[in-house]
Amino acid sequence: MAALREPVFGSSRELTSLPPRDGEVSADFATLAENEIISTPNLHAHERLELYHRQYWFRLLDSIDEDFPALKRLLGAEKFWRLIEAYLEIVPSRSFTLRHLGSGLADFLKVHPGLAGGHPVQAAELAQLEYALCDIFEAPARPAVAAEKLVEATLALQPHLRLFAFRTPVDGLWRLGDDVAVPAELLVLPAGEADFHVAIFRHQARQIVRRIRREEFSLLQSIVATGSLAAALDSSDATAEEVRAWFQSWTELGWLCERELPASPAKIKILESSNNHLPVIVPLHHHL
Amino acid sequence: MNTSRFTNFQSLGIGIGLRVPHYDHILSRRPAVDWFEIISENYLVDGGRPLEVLDQIMAQYQVVQHGVGLYPGSAQGLNWDHLRKLKKLVQRTKTPWISDHLCWGSVDGTSSHDLLPMPYTREAVEQCAENLRIAQDFLERPLAVENVSSYAEFKDSTMTEWEFLTEVVEHADCGILLDVNNIYVSSVNHGFNPLDYVENVPHERVAQMHIAGHSRYERFIIDTHDHPVIDPVWKLYARAIELCGPTATLLEWDDKIPPFEEVHAEALKAKRFWNHTVETRHAEVAHVV
Known part of the structure; x- marks a missing residue:
């Protein structure tokens, strides 16, 4: 859950309405992906975790924008x-x-x-x-x-x-x-x-x-x-x-x-x- | 038609997800729809417009509750406040069965509002089954658990997803809501044969099916519920119906929602697979006789 709640950066951030912000996800995020998630020929473990991470933010931002x-x-x-x-x-x-x-x-x-x-x-x-x-x-x-x-x-x-x-x-x-x-x-x-x-x-x-x-x-x-x-x-x-x-x-x-x-x-x-x-x-x- | 203790011995046909943009059409035109599925969490309220509409819908149609917040995969156990709200709604809707997802999504009260995948381990089987047993007993309705679409697999997993699903429902003694689109999405994302999934779940426990559209990207598929059902998913659905028999089926369309007639027409396409299966079974019986 802590990984999902980290701020979004890079290409994920560009898909949102959030203003530009320098930075990257924490080392813990990368470690979690590396230790827990299987990489496939199509997607690295880090990218797979990032899919959930960006969806968390997309969902919340969409909802609050409407309200x-x-x-x-x-x-x-x-x-x-x-x-x-x-x-x-x-x-x-x-x-x-x-x-x-x-x-x-x-x-x-x-x-x-x-x-x-x-x-x-x-x-x-x-x-x-x-x-x-x-x-x-x-x-x-x-x-x-x-x-x-x-x-x-x-x-x-x-x-x-x-x-x-x-x-x-x-x-x-x-x-x-x-x-x-x-x-x-x-x-x-x-x-x-x-x-x-x-x-x-x-x-x-x-x-x-x-x-x-x-x-x-x-x-x-x-x-x-x-x-x-x-x-x-x-x-x-x-x-x-x-x-x-x-x-x-x-x-x-x-x-x-x-x-x-x-x-x-x-x-x-x-x-x-x-x-x-x-x-x-x-x-x-x-x-x- | 598929009826069993997992459907409370009720048989339902082809349903549609009840969504806000269709409220006015349904209430004013009263279209002939077998049943509506409601997202339970949209109606866990004290009153207001959601319950007013729900009561009007229930006066005309059968509704079935489908949840997104039970989180039976939670290692912290179930949220009793949530369960009590669900039970109050169950008593209002008289849903024949209730469904939710085989996933987790909340930690220490903070919600992800997502259906997060589980590691397919023996420990997770036991945790999920215990939570599902408790929920089913408390809610006093047959509970069906849905396979989620996923984008990640855990290194700790010791079995396939369909083995995990089978173990969980058998230990919990509950039903399955088989989401055929989710199987397809996950099969592409993880590289397995979706037929292996459909052919190896306990078919007698399948109480309901879901079909939906999704969004395909270059390297993965996202389960967006914003398109018509694609042919490979229909083929998978046809096989599932062959194996399970005609089963209460619901089309999910949650984003870029088209007019009601378009959604209903898409859902009714499922009927042709029912008819084919019934005709085939009749022919087999005639041949034997």
């Missing part, structure tokens, strides 16, 4: 591939599926901001947004809570709904087309707390990214934290008219459901989104 198109657009292909190579060298796949390959990329970017070009906060937040889109693809949908049960039920949000408080308008970056220059205002790093609130969810077999207002975000967070509509409304500054409009939208989208039994505060995990100080609260099982 982070907007991050690649932000960084540019060369910086993106340099980042991905560094990420995969340090954070190998520990899942049975390649769909989870990018799960650690946002955290990796926070630890290695130098690999994010000139926009480390945007890059990390964009990675967070794009991985959430992958993640909700396979998240369950639970029956929406019936209107008559809203008051007495212990409420939760749909497992396929993710809430984020971002420092930057990354949803705008994500929406840009391939051939569109990035507007300067999307790359400015606003001062202060995270103030771009985004809901990412699934509706009618599609993944949707929607900007929401801070007050709506806070109310949804309160519902997650308390499970109680009354308690959430007590702590909200929103007007009755605003709340009515949000409820109408949440009902149409089926965002509210009953909390899974056994309800336990231990099932709630508080995550910090990028560098902001506003906690994002999501059920823990989203991230298993």
Whole structure:
């Protein structure tokens, strides 16, 4: 396994999108091939091991390329591939599926901001947004809570709904087309707390990214934290008219459901989104 | 048709691998397909689009689970978390049997996402057989193990691949998913006669077959599943059907996937070898009578 995870060089590397890099595989790689693998008239043992080595990288690079198109657009292909190579060298796949390959990329970017070009906060937040889109693809949908049960039920949000408080308008970056220059205002790093609130969810077999207002975000967070509509409304500054409009939208989208039994505060995990100080609260099982 | 305890006494015809680009066609047109093979790992999820589609497919078709993550060749034993997920899916799909590959691919929880070849040794036979026995008992379904295509052979090997496969399935008492294309690919890469392979596996244990296309390079073949089946593979398949009898067969097409009708038509070519074998057997019986 260690041999497969070594960086690719030479002709194998030229077959990938990775930028040029001088070097060669380790002496251990050559020794392993020589000691363990039979050479044939067509292929030397080293070449046979190299076939597996390059396939390992091709498979991982193809998969992650599909999952982070907007991050690649932000960084540019060369910086993106340099980042991905560094990420995969340090954070190998520990899942049975390649769909989870990018799960650690946002955290990796926070630890290695130098690999994010000139926009480390945007890059990390964009990675967070794009991985959430992958993640909700396979998240369950639970029956929406019936209107008559809203008051007495212990409420939760749909497992396929993710809430984020971002420092930057990354949803705008994500929406840009391939051939569109990035507007300067999307790359400015606003001062202060995270103030771009985004809901990412699934509706009618599609993944949707929607900007929401801070007050709506806070109310949804309160519902997650308390499970109680009354308690959430007590702590909200929103007007009755605003709340009515949000409820109408949440009902149409089926965002509210009953909390899974056994309800336990231990099932709630508080995550910090990028560098902001506003906690994002999501059920823990989203991230298993 | 080939039915036995290795197929849970069910007989299936010619199937196709269920792939995302064909979802809409299958759900809207409901084509006449004998059965679909699903990659188990694509559906080991809590919900979402994968399970929604799977449930709709299962309402109309028989599905059979085929895995890529059991890794029975692992010296570290099986991943129980993975097995529990597989069992949950088995209970959902009611798959008549379940298959995976005779390989390893994960160490200390780090996955290669590949089907890596084994050294063909007595120690490996025992390790694989033990893992397969445990998996088959836990999953409560007949388990068929598939021969992988390979690009490397180990110096430690003390037997041929088909001897190794035979030893493993007999020690584990499980079935075989005979991938005819993989035999062909490996025969070219390693320089053996593919007929020796087909003729020397225990035919009564073959529960299912795979056919597929591959990519030929100057000095080796890569098993890419992105082309139609080539004639030498069809000839090998014909011999396998002669020896095993008409057996549930699946065409794999995983890359550069053409429209559904094209994939289905390619798969149905397998039928002509079934018909030929059945006619020959009838003629033999008539001659004896």
